[in-house]
Amino acid sequence: MIELEGLTKRYGDKLAVDHLTFQVRPGMITGFLGPNGAGKSTTMRMMLDLDNPTAGSVRIDGKHYRDLQEPLKYIGALLDAKNMHGGRSAYHNLLCLAQSNRIPASRVAEVLDTVGLTAVAKKKSKGFSLGMGQRLGIAYALLGDPEILMFDEPVNGLDPEGIHWIRNLMKSLAAQGRTVFVSSHLMSEMALTADHLIVIGQGKLLADTSMAGFIRENSRSYVRVRTPQPEQFKDAVGAAGLSVSLREDGSFEIEGADMAEPVGELAAQHRVTLHELSPQQASLEEAFMQMTAQAVEYHAHNLNDPGAAAAAGQADPPLAQNAPPAPGQQGQGPQWGKGD
Incomplete structure (x- = not known):
């Protein structure tokens, strides 16, 4: 189990993580969501003592990470798949870690096989593709056969087969009773993988709930009905005291996804003949956008919509076609904020 208590991180005037308190429990996959800049990466780094908190604490099975003997046997993490020695082979990258944590060398071959890198075990990792590097990073996390696993964007660079594999791997690990904590911006994949969600925005905890509960609480559910007898249908639902709305496409909507059976009866x-009777509910992405709308730090605007930029106080008057750059702007590129 991972336990956070009042975890806080401040960089000068910037409050990156704001008194986070939550638990990541065993036996399930917990998804960690938040907009760019929400503090997810900073939080995960503090879990592993890669950053020191300004206040609060993190405990791994009741201990601080720094107090764990042979930590890879307690918690395995994939935070940055590129953080490896490019001049070493996949095998020797893992072997160095194994030796530092008194893990048998035989385990190296096992995890290389698990992630599908046996055929390139002796190749230098600097020649690996993004997907191969990601698989090696996952092997790092699995090396100590730990009870707790953390993955930051685990499907990054993986092909469809690899995405299917890592999804099933995480489900298998959770089914074994292990603690699995995964951060991702890929909402469609998170919806297929996570059982529980931790959502943060601007460093603050926004939600700590089940996947189903999060979608239910942050979206609208309704039943959509199509019928060739609209007037008879309106009379029937009206007589039953139900509230119904007519959409532009001719369909009807009745609030509540659980209303499908009563409406059908x-x-x-x-x-009344029905051509469609279907419960409708928002996707995880739609529910996430609804909850975090006020917690997005980096707002983008359509270049073809100067009104939107003007509303944000960022619009500039349009330049004349083929006009030269203003003095002092020659060769300047965009300046980007750091994401999370």
């Missing part, structure tokens, strides 16, 4: 009683 009502239509049957009044002999």
Whole structure:
């Protein structure tokens, strides 16, 4: 189990992580979500003592990471797959870690096989593709056969087969009773993987709930109905005291995803033909956008919509076509803020 208590990190005037308190429990996959700049990477680094908190604490199975003997046997993490010695082979990258944590050398071959890198075990990692590097990073995390695993963007660079593999791997690890904590911006994949969600914005905890609960609490659910007998249908639901709205495409919407069965029975009683009767609910992405709308730090605007930029106080008057750059701007590129 991972336990955070009042975890806080300040960089000068910037409060990156703001008194986070939550637990990551065993036996399930916990997704860690938040907009860019929300503090996710900083939080994960503090979990591993790579950054010192300004206040608060993190405990791994009741201990600070720095107090763990042979930490790879407690917690395995993938934070940056590029953080490896490019001049060493995949095998020797892992062997060095194994020796530092008194892990048998035989385990190196096992995890290389698990991640599908046996055929390139003796090749230098600097020649690896993004996906191969990601697999090696996952092998790092698995090396000590730990009870707790942390993955930051684990599907980055993986092909469809690799994405399917890592999804099933994480589910298998959770089914074994291990603690699995995963951060990702790929909402469609998170929706297929996570059981529980921790959502933060601007360093603050926004949600600590189940996947189903998060979507239910941050989205609208309704039943969509299509019928060739609209007037009869309106009369039937009106007589039953139900509130119904007509959409521009001719369909009807009735609030509540659990209303499908009552509406179907009502239509049957009044002999109304239905061409569609389907519960509708927002996706994880839609629910996430709804919850974090006020917590997004980096706002982008359509270049073809100067009104949007003007609303944000960032619009400049349009330049004349083929006009030279203003003095002092020759060769300047965009300046980007750091994401998270």
